[in-house]
Amino acid sequence: MDSILQSLVERMNDKNDHIMAPGFDSSTTISWKAHREAEKLADRTLIPQLMTFIENEKDKKNRDAAYFILGHVAKNVGDQATAQFLIDRIEREKDKYVLSAMLDRLAHLEKPTGTDLTALIAATHDKRWQVGYAAIRALTNTDDAAAETTLLQILDTSDSSYELIYANGVLHKTGTPRALPFLEKHAKSRKRDVKHSALYAIEAIKQRHNLI
Incomplete structure (x- = not known):
């Protein structure tokens, strides 16, 4: 993954954002600004870089940030292959917060005819409510x-x-x-x-x- 994308992931996870006094405006934080920057990305060439990064990254917070970026890029450029990639990641992600956030991104992506929804459907029965509810919502944007x-x-x-x-x-x-x-x-x-x-x-x- 190129240095600019790596920098974005790091800024999204900026640790100083956790040190907030009462009344602190979160919209001024490095992390908040990085997330808003990620939401606007529309460069299709970032998709394979993010997929490779996710498959190899061991830090769950970095994967979480990469899922966020990937979901928005895929939505912004109308990519239909990313949905299957995210579905295939469901059984590999063990952290309920990372998984539920990834499913929230999946909900906004088109899942064209032929997409294998097996893992997503199974996730609707997950005992962890964060995951189960997110999986139900992720069944949108498909006519399967x-x-x-x-x-x-x-x-x-x-x-x-x-x-x-x-x-x-x-x-x-x-x-x-x-x-x-x-x-x-x-x-x-x-x-x-x-x-x-x-x-x-x-x-x-x-x-x-x-x-x-």
Whole structure:
């Protein structure tokens, strides 16, 4: 990885940012500014460099920073191969915070037809809530039927408000008419956020498929 990219990773993990007095403005820190810089990168040639760095880097904080950069670069240039790379990394990342943050990046990337979602689907059952919830959200931006099937299983079996809300949120963006009966069940929920997220998803699906 070139020196400029290495410097960005180091600035994102600047240790001085952890020494903050009450009332300190985090937007003035080196780390905050580096993250905002990373969000704007749109150089496709950085992608293979970041992938190689991630595969070889032992420090989890540096990998975390590299995932952040990679996710934004891939989104900004419309790269569709990065999603599979991140999915393939799921079983290799053991730290729940690094993994959940990486899944958050994955949620924003297109996962085209043919993407192997096996590891991502398995992660929706992770006992660590940070990982499980993030994996559900990461099922967005794909039209793979297996993703929707997973979400419908969650709606059919889960009693977790968070899981239901996140599944409803993804279906709001990608759901098909086969999701409607599952959503209609939760549209009657006594839990306000579950109910409203289900109603919004139902309306979005009906509009998307000209059912209104």
